[in-house]
Amino acid sequence: MSYSGLLSIGEVNQLDLDQFIWLFGNVLEQNTEAAKYVFNNKPFKNALHIIKLFNKYLDTLSIQEQEKVLQQHPDLGSNVKMTPESTREQDGAGMNNLTENDRELLMEFNYRYKEHFGFPFVICARENNSDSVLENVKKRLENDKETELKLSIEEVKKIARLRILDLVWHS
Template structure:
């Protein structure tokens, strides 16, 4: 993803807007495409708010699809560049064999219980913080965890948007 000014992104047509900002929400360019209707944006925060509103108004099935588009943490699979960079920054690409097996087991437990992968904004967190949070959140109820996962998506996308949009 590049770095753009608000002036630039406000000038894009819907297709370009979705193509360039569609990756903010993991494999879900529909969020950017719908948020485009709220242009012009006077700040990155306003743009982010419009995107979160799109997710909120999309309803349950679309939200589950969005959550399910996220990779399992620590998984050694193909993922977006943003996800790979974020997980690497938290040390999830440097797990020893025991940590890796434990994280995979927690991922399976979480996904079986909730029906979507564990999602957390990893920026500023260590692998130990992430594993502890995953252990704790496996004990949550489904509705509370669905809300928490969407909240974490909001945090992740805010960080990504801060990296993508520069002041005019």
């Protein structure tokens, strides 16, 4: 068993709703409704069970609700106030160490992306670096909105999975 998370599954199952929301309320960026949904499906078998429940929550949302989930994510490489999780993830991907030219390019891509799709570009920063982020945003600008919504939600699932594994011991 890996003990890289903060809590065992037994400890997670003992949390009350407020404690659970405090810990898991940002698994999906600033989305306590998702945490409430998952909490109501206790007891949890393991970290994978919690991951599947967050994914199920995302999959049951309407297109408009999925777009709202995406709109909670900060622009990559921006200087806006971010959650601690987003700050760590973007730092790890080198988004705060971009050259001035790359930062300007990313800001341009972020603007074009948001104008085109109506939500920010979302990618799992922990599975990328600044170069791959720039490549992906440029490439994904060519998608239609339906394709991009699906891709973006899959990226949110990757982010959520890693955040859950940071919180819960897993094997």
